[in-house]
Structure formats: structure tokens, C-alpha cells
Amino acid sequence: xxxxxxxxxxxxxxxxxxxxxxxxxxxxxxxxxxxxxxxxxxxxxxxxxxxxxxxxxxxxxxxxxxxxxxxxxxxxxxxxxxxxxxxxxxxxxxxxxxxxxxxxxxxxxxxxxxxxxxxxxxxxxxxxxxxxxxxxxxxxxxxxxxxxxxxxxxxxxxxxxxxxxxxxxxxxxxxxxxxxxxxxxxxxxxxxxxxxxxxxxxxxxxxxxxxxxxxxxxxxxxxxxxxxxxxxxxxxxxxxxxxxxxxxxxxxxxxxxxxxxxxxxxxxxxxxxxxxxxxxxxxxxxxxxxxxxxxxxxxxxxxxxxxxxxxxxxxxxxxxxxxxxxxxxxxxxxxxxxxxxxxxxxxxxxxxxxxxxxxxxxxxxxxxxxxxxxxxxxxxxxxxxxxxxxxxxxxxxxxxxxxxxxxxxxxxxxxxxxxxxxxxxxxxxxxxxxxxxxxxxxxxxxxxxxxxxxxxxxxxxxxxxxxxxxxx
Amino acid sequence: xxxxxxxxxxxxxxxxxxxxxxxxxxxxxxxxxxxxxxxxxxxxxxxxxxxxxxxxxxxxxxxxxxxxxxxxxxxxxxxxxxxxxxxxxxxxxxxxxxxxxxxxxxxxxxxxxxxxxxxxxxxxxxxxxxxxxxxxxxxxxxxxxxxxxxxxxxxxxxxxxxxxxxxxxxxxxxxxxxxxxxxxxxxxxxxxxxxxxxxxxxxxxxxxxxxxxxxxxxxxxxxxxxxxxxxxxxxxxxxxxxxxxxxxxxxxxxxxxxxxxxxxxxxxxxxxxxxxxxxxxxxxxxxxxxxxxxxxxxxxxxxxxxxxxxxxxxxxxxxxxxxxxxxxxxxxxxxxxxxxxxxxxxxxxxxxxxxxxxxxxxxxxxxxxxxxxxxxx
Numbered sequence: 001x002x003x004x005x006x007x008x009x010x011x012x013x014x015x016x017x018x019x020x021x022x023x024x025x026x027x028x029x030x031x032x033x034x035x036x037x038x039x040x041x042x043x044x045x046x047x048x049x050x051x052x053x054x055x056x057x058x059x060x061x062x063x064x065x066x067x068x069x070x071x072x073x074x075x076x077x078x079x080x081x082x083x084x085x086x087x088x089x090x091x092x093x094x095x096x097x098x099x100x101x102x103x104x105x106x107x108x109x110x111x112x113x114x115x116x117x118x119x120x121x122x123x124x125x126x127x128x129x130x131x132x133x134x135x136x137x138x139x140x141x142x143x144x145x146x147x148x149x150x151x152x153x154x155x156x157x158x159x160x161x162x163x164x165x166x167x168x169x170x171x172x173x174x175x176x177x178x179x180x181x182x183x184x185x186x187x188x189x190x191x192x193x194x195x196x197x198x199x200x201x202x203x204x205x206x207x208x209x210x211x212x213x214x215x216x217x218x219x220x221x222x223x224x225x226x227x228x229x230x231x232x233x234x235x236x237x238x239x240x241x242x243x244x245x246x247x248x249x250x251x252x253x254x255x256x257x258x259x260x261x262x263x264x265x266x267x268x269x270x271x272x273x274x275x276x277x278x279x280x281x282x283x284x285x286x287x288x289x290x291x292x293x294x295x296x297x298x299x300x301x302x303x304x305x306x307x308x309x310x311x312x313x314x315x316x317x318x319x320x321x322x323x324x325x326x327x328x329x330x331x332x333x334x335x336x337x338x339x340x341x342x343x344x345x346x347x348x349x350x351x352x353x354x355x356x357x358x359x360x361x362x363x364x365x366x367x368x369x370x371x372x373x374x375x376x377x378x379x380x381x382x383x384x385x386x387x388x389x390x391x392x393x394x395x396x397x398x399x400x401x402x403x404x405x406x407x408x409x410x411x412x413x414x415x416x417x418x419x420x421x422x423x424x425x426x427x428x429x430x431x432x433x434x435x436x437x438x439x440x441x442x443x444x445x446x447x448x449x450x451x452x453x454x455x456x457x458x459x460x461x462x463x464x465x466x467x468x469x470x471x472x
Numbered sequence: 473x474x475x476x477x478x479x480x481x482x483x484x485x486x487x488x489x490x491x492x493x494x495x496x497x498x499x500x501x502x503x504x505x506x507x508x509x510x511x512x513x514x515x516x517x518x519x520x521x522x523x524x525x526x527x528x529x530x531x532x533x534x535x536x537x538x539x540x541x542x543x544x545x546x547x548x549x550x551x552x553x554x555x556x557x558x559x560x561x562x563x564x565x566x567x568x569x570x571x572x573x574x575x576x577x578x579x580x581x582x583x584x585x586x587x588x589x590x591x592x593x594x595x596x597x598x599x600x601x602x603x604x605x606x607x608x609x610x611x612x613x614x615x616x617x618x619x620x621x622x623x624x625x626x627x628x629x630x631x632x633x634x635x636x637x638x639x640x641x642x643x644x645x646x647x648x649x650x651x652x653x654x655x656x657x658x659x660x661x662x663x664x665x666x667x668x669x670x671x672x673x674x675x676x677x678x679x680x681x682x683x684x685x686x687x688x689x690x691x692x693x694x695x696x697x698x699x700x701x702x703x704x705x706x707x708x709x710x711x712x713x714x715x716x717x718x719x720x721x722x723x724x725x726x727x728x729x730x731x732x733x734x735x736x737x738x739x740x741x742x743x744x745x746x747x748x749x750x751x752x753x754x755x756x757x758x759x760x761x762x763x764x765x766x767x768x769x770x771x772x773x774x775x776x777x778x779x780x781x782x783x784x785x786x787x788x789x790x791x792x793x794x795x796x797x798x799x800x801x802x803x804x805x806x807x808x809x810x811x812x813x814x815x816x817x818x819x820x821x822x823x824x825x826x827x828x829x830x831x832x833x834x835x836x837x838x839x840x841x842x843x844x845x846x847x848x849x
Contacts (some may be wrong), residue, residue, distance in 0.1 A: 046676035050727045067714035460776040
């Protein structure tokens with residue numbers, strides 16, 4: 001029975017077992033656990049057995065079956081088939097963000113999906129057998145081609161069984177949102193996902209528009225959506241730029257001020273246009289961790305004051321660590337969810353395994369194309385690209401992951417590796433993805449170990465499976 | 473079991489009978505059933521005896537003010553007892569299927585016997601056949617009902633067929649579900665909807681096995697729970713709050729929450745001070761008030777993981793107030809009493825009260841008369 005351990009920066013040791021349960025030790029107790037576990041206190045022995053961290057000899061049939069059921073429950077999301085389908089109807093966008101990899105200006109005509117491709121994408125989505133289907137529109141700014149968004153939603157709704165649950169999300173600046181769009185979105189229960197990077201100055205610096213009023217216009221869009229579609233119709237995401245690093249508290253406070261109950265402190269992916277401007281825009285893993293730690297502390301500060309605010313990144317990690325059910329966060333699934341639980345139908349007529357993969361294509365690396373829009377789900381699944389992705393992200397076989405204490409919570413991100421190293425076959429430990437996540441797991445384990453009852457209850461609450469988390 | 477005193481017709485024998493009154497029995501009479509006619513005068517008794525002489529051998533008379541019409545009863549002539557097996561006015565209905573058991577729990581309220589008692593299955597089937605009303609729920613208890621294998625299945629099938637509206641609960645330690653032949657006999661193709669009440673007393677083998685005094689029991693019960701889950705059966709997990717269980721309760725709750733999230737609910741139960749519990753008083757007698765912090769910690773774990781749970785056989789004054797919404801008025805009608813301290817207590821109407829035999833045993837905590845000012849409901 002695999003039992004793995006890791007020394008935390010605080011000097012304690014976390015031990016993780018085959019079901020994902022864990023226990024903390026100080027170094028003296030850990031030595032006893034390794035050498036003479038039967039000299040541990042009996043209560044501690046019972047706790048370790050119950051967490052699949054200690055057995056004497058072969059496990060009994062009952063415990064073997066129990067372990068198998070735990071692993072099956074955790075894997076359910078991985079095996080459930082494609083549940084997130086992303087359509088990129090256009091790359092047009094009114095913003096000209098420095099770090100953005102893909103967007104094209106409004107007068108650009110060549111970066112929009114053809115109607116026949118859009119229809120074919122919708123039909124492929126309808127092939128999916130997954131219970132929980134999410135269809136997300138990304139860009140560019142999809143609302144610049146509301147006609148295509150509307151066409152796709154109607155086509156999918158008409159083609160689906162009446163009782164089938166389909167969640168639609170439109171990721172947009174919301175600058176173009178108007179009453180007519182709201183009415184349509186309300187009628188079809190469509191959610192908005194927008195970008196809010198922080199207070200006015202930071203947001204406007206990150207997201208330049210000719211009128212220098214991206215912040216004001218996005219806030220107006222949020223207000224309109226809440227009024228006309230529904231109070232919970234809008235979620236916001238932030239991107240951490242180099243300029244953001246100094247202002248974690250102000251960013252969190254901005255989310256509180258705007259009435260959001262979730263914030264996702266997201267690092268900037270280091271490829272695409274961002275890669276070319278590495279010196280201007282890039283920052284180190286350690287820079288992000290410092291920023292993240294301060295931001296998370298600020299989120300806790302608000303919760304302690306009775307304000308409900310959930311940090312999504314921590315929730316994803318906590319779900320992996322604490323929950324017996326996996327929320328299915330794509331980047332930490334093994335094998336990767338990219339190309340398996342997620343498919344991206346891009347304006348260029350090709351299907352990609354993830355949002356990052358189609359962005360990579362814009363920088364010239366088109367190696368992650370799974371096939372053309374119109375190919376069946378079966379063909380896409382059997383594509384060589386998907387096979388490569390699966391092989392490059394199976395923690396049961398990857399040398400850097402085999403002995404990692406976070407083996408069951410984490411996974412290499414082959415799309416990320418392709419972007420960073422030009423190949424997905426690199427030692428996981430050399431990737432930014434690995435460095436960031438091991439450090440984040442370390443930090444959250446340390447927080448959990450010393451958490452008082454209220455904090456612990458809050459962290460466990462965040463760990464529960466939710467839709468927003470699954471599709472973040 | 474509810475025993476009643478009665479002046480009983482010697483022809484009553486040891487048959488299961490339905491209690492009817494003198495005015496009503498003619499309308500209910502049918503040759504395949506047996507009746508006990510509650511008579512209220514010598515004339516009525518004589519009329520029954522006259523009918524017996526004409527050859528109606530499925531009638532007997534009884535004089536008792538403790539019987540109700542519709543009761544299903546059986547006499548134990550060698551003990552001079554009349555037992556009420558089922559009574560419509562009760563909220564809990566149960567049939568004892570066997571006294572034998574493969575465990576030997578420290579706090580067993582009904583210590584097992586070794587003798588073959590297969591006749592109890594036949595008696596249960598007769599009992600069901602004699603019902604002319606539909607219990608909302610019927611509990612099948614032991615001993616260990618799985619020891620009966622096909623006999624248990626017969627009872628389940630008959631209830632499913634003749635009492636389709638009745639919910640069935642089987643109290644079992646689940647251990648024999650580790651045996652494929654028992655699974656086949658009892659669960660294969662089962663159409664009667666059953667809730668299985670399965671006890672668990674620890675999160676590691678040596679903890680649970682000690683409480684049930686049976687090596688290997690933990691592994692078999694875990695195996696059995698997974699088998700029930702595999703057969704899409706509804707499970708209520710049960711734990712009796714005695715010292716060895718309370719000592720590990722929060723960690724047991726974590727084990728349940730993480731490993732058995734498929735259970736329908738978890739019943740945490742005060743110990744019944746009777747049977748083996750009296751002999752093992754040092755482990756079974758607890759003051760729940762002194763364990764208040766443990767109970768609160770347990771509740772926290774169960775709320776975090778959203779595991780539905782109920783506190784049973786626990787008077788409200790023995791529980792921290794945050795637990796009250798999950799506390800059940802659970803003690804069976806005929807077992808239930810209140811103490812002098814309960815007079816004037818504002819929480820009494822929502823309270824489970826006490827087991828009738830607490831006076832010979834102990835109370836679950838020092839009882840208190842709650843006043844309005846200390847109760848925030």
C-alpha cells in the first residue's frame with residue numbers, strides 16, 4: 001500500500017495514503033512511524049489504519065474493498081467523459097491587453113468561426129454523454145458576435161433532450177452587453193463570466209481600451225447583468241500581472257466591494273504573447289506565492305468578519321486534499337482533463353484540448369490540434385494528440401510524480417509543458433506547474449495543520465464540490 | 473416485548489392470534505386465521521364457548537383490560553404469559569426473528585441465546601398474516617437476522633407482498649454479508665424496500681471488535697456495508713454511545729464521513745441500561761453531559777461532510793443545545809418514561825425521555841429541569 005510523505009516548510013511531515021487521506025507528524029513521531037509503528041500510541045495507530053496509512057501485512061478484504069470504493073469515487077469525474085465544451089466564436093476584442101495571447105482588434109475580419117463550423121461544433125457537443133454539460137463561449141469577446149453565441153445556444157437547446165441539464169457560460173468583458181442580450185440570457189439561464197483584475201487603476205492599466213475606461217464599462221456590465229439576468233448571473237476572474245503583485249489586499253477588497261462571493265487568484269500563464277514579453281510581464285513562482293499568500297490571508301480576514309468570500313484556487317486544492325469526491329478541475333486531473341473532459345472548438349476550424357492549447361496555437365505551435373471541427377467525439381478521443389496528453393500526465397507512471405506525497409491530488413500539465421519547453425515529455429519537476437503546485441499544497445497543508453476550528457470548518461466548506469469550481 | 477396480564481381461555485394455545493371484540497369478530501372471521509375474542513361479560517364468554525362446541529376451533533376468549541382491538545398476540549402457555557407482538561397504536565413495530573447472534577456486544581440489550589429458535593420465523597410469518605391494519609414501519613430484529621438466511625428472505629418477501637405500503641427495517645451487524653451465499657439468499661432479486669440498520673463502533677478493527685467481542689467483525693461489517701451499497705440498499709449506520717465509542721467518536725465520524733458517505737443517515741444512540749450493559753457497567757454507564765465537547769466535535773465533522781445524523785435515546789438535558797435539532801423522540805412507546813426531574817421541564821414535549829428500566833440501571837446524565845430562559849429554540 002503506497003504511503004508517501006513530504007517535509008513541509010514548517011518542519012512537520014505530511015503523510016498521504018492510497019485513498020488520499022493524510023496525517024501530520026513531527027519528526028520524532030515520524031521516525032517511530034517509519035521504524036516501529038506499533039510503538040505509536042494505540043489511538044494514533046487506529047487513526048492511521050482508518051486513513052489507509054498503516055496495515056499489518058495484507059489488508060483484509062473489507063478494507064481492500066473500501067479502498068477500491070474510495071479510489072473509484074475520486075476517479076468518477078475523470079472517467080465521466082467530456083463535460084466542458086468551449087466554443088471560441090471570434091478572436092475580436094475591444095481590449096488590447098499586453099499579456100493576452102490571442103485577441104484581435106475589432107476591424108479584423110479573419111478570426112471568426114464560420115457558420116458551418118459552428119453548427120458542426122454544436123452537433124459534436126450533443127454527442128457527449130456526460131450528465132453535467134457546460135458549454136462556455138470564450139474569445140476574444142464573444143459578445144462582439146452575439147449572433148453566433150445565440151445561434152449556438154438555440155441549436156444546442158433544440159438538439160438536446162428537454163430534460164437535459166446544460167449550463168451555458170459566456171466569458172466576456174461585458175462592454176457590449178445590452179438589454180436584448182440580457183433577455184435572451186435570462187430566458188436560457190446563461191451565466192456571465194467576466195474579468196476584474198482589481199481596483200480601477202490596476203484594471204485599466206492591465207486592460208487598455210481606447211476610452212481608458214475598461215473598469216467602468218465592465219462594472220456597468222456587471223450591474224446590468226445582475227439587474228436583468230439575475231443576482232448570481234455574473235462571476236469574475238482576475239489575472240495576476242506583474243503590476244498586480246504589490247496589491248493583493250486591494251484586489252481582494254475590490255471583489256468584496258463589488259459584491260462577489262468568490263475570487264480566483266490566478267497566475268498568468270507564461271506563454272503566447274506573454275512569453276515574448278517575459279521580462280516586461282513575467283514573474284517568478286515565488287513572486288506569485290508571496291502574492292497569493294497575502295491575498296488568501298485577506299480573504300480569511302473578510303471571512304472572520306462574517307463576510308462570505310471563497311478563494312477558488314484554494315478551494316480546488318482543498319477539494320483534492322479533503323473531499324472524497326473530485327470536482328474535476330482540469331489542470332490537476334490525472335490523466336489530464338485536457339482533451340478528455342474538456343474540448344475547445346476554435347474559430348480556426350480545429351479542435352484543441354484546452355483553452356491554453358488554442359492560445360499556444362496563436363503563437364505558432366499548432367502541434368496540439370486534435371482534429372478538425374466536425375470529427376466525431378470518438379475520432380477526437382482516439383487522436384494521437386489525446387494519446388500523447390494522456391501518456392504525459394499519468395501520475396502512476398511518471399518518475400517525478402511516483403513518490404510525490406501529492407501524487408493523488410495533482411497531475412502534470414502537458415499543455416503547460418508544451419508551452420514552456422516545446423515538448424510535453426519533460427520531467428514534471430522542471431515545470432513551473434509542478435513548482436507552483438507543490439508549494440501551494442505545502443502552504444495549504446501548513447495552514448490546515450494549525451487551523452483553529454473556525455478556519456478548519458471554512459477550509460472544509462470550500463473543499464466541497466461545486467460547479468463553479470469544476471469549470472473554473 | 474410487551475407482556476400483558478389476562479384471564480385466558482386454555483384453548484388459546486401457543487398460536488398467533490388477532491384480538492377482536494365480541495361485536496366485531498363475526499365480520500372478520502375466516503377459517504384460516506385465529507382469533508382471541510376480548511369478552512366483557514360471562515354471557516359473552518359463554519357465547520364463545522358455545523361456538524367452540526359447534527366446531528369453530530379458531531376462536532378463544534380472553535378477559536383483559538390491557539389488550540386493544542387489532543393487537544396481534546401470542547401466548548406462552550408454559551410461562552403463563554400473553555405477549556403483544558404488534559399493536560396498531562404503537563409508533564414502533566418490531567418482530568423478533570431469532571435470539572441467536574454471532575456477536576456478543578458489551579452493551580447488548582438482549583443477550584443472545586444458543587438454542588435453535590427457527591420457530592420464531594414461522595411465528596413472524598403468522599403475525600404478518602394476521603394483521604388487518606398496515607404498520608407504517610416494521611422492524612425485524614434479533615439476535616442476528618442474517619443467521620436465518622433464506623428464513624429472513626421469506627419474511628421480507630411476505631411483507632413486500634402483503635404489506636406493500638409498510639417500510640421495513642432490519643437490525644443486523646451485516647457481518648454475514650461477507651459471505652456470498654448469504655448475499656445470494658437475502659439480497660439477490662430482493663424487491664421489498666428495506667432499510668438496513670447496521671452498527672459500527674470504531675474506525676479500526678481492534679476498536680470495533682472489542683465492543684462487539686468478536687475478532688474479525690469490523691472487516692466483515694465493512695465488507696457487508698459495501699455489499700449493501702453495491703445492491704443499492706438503504707443503510708442507517710448505528711453507534712451506541714458507550715465509553716470505548718465516545719473515546720474515539722470524532723475520529724469515527726471522520727471515518728464514516730470519508731469512507732461511507734453513501735449511508736442514508738447515522739444514528740448515535742444512548743445506551744439502554746439493560747442486558748449485558750448492566751454487567752459491563754464500567755464501560756457502558758456514561759454521563760453524556762461530561763462528553764459534551766466530544767459530541768460537539770462529532771457534530772462539526774458530520775456537518776462539514778453533510779452526513780445526515782440523529783441522536784437517539786438521548787434526553788435533551790444530556791445533549792449540548794446545538795445538537796437538539798437532530799435529537800429524536802426515539803424510545804419505543806412501551807419502554808419510555810419520564811423522571812420526577814422532567815416535571816415542569818420546558819423541553820419535555822420534544823424530549824426522548826428515558827428507558828423505563830433506568831431505575832435499575834442508570835440515567836444517561838444527571839437530569840435537569842430546563843427553564844425557558846436557558847433554552848434557545
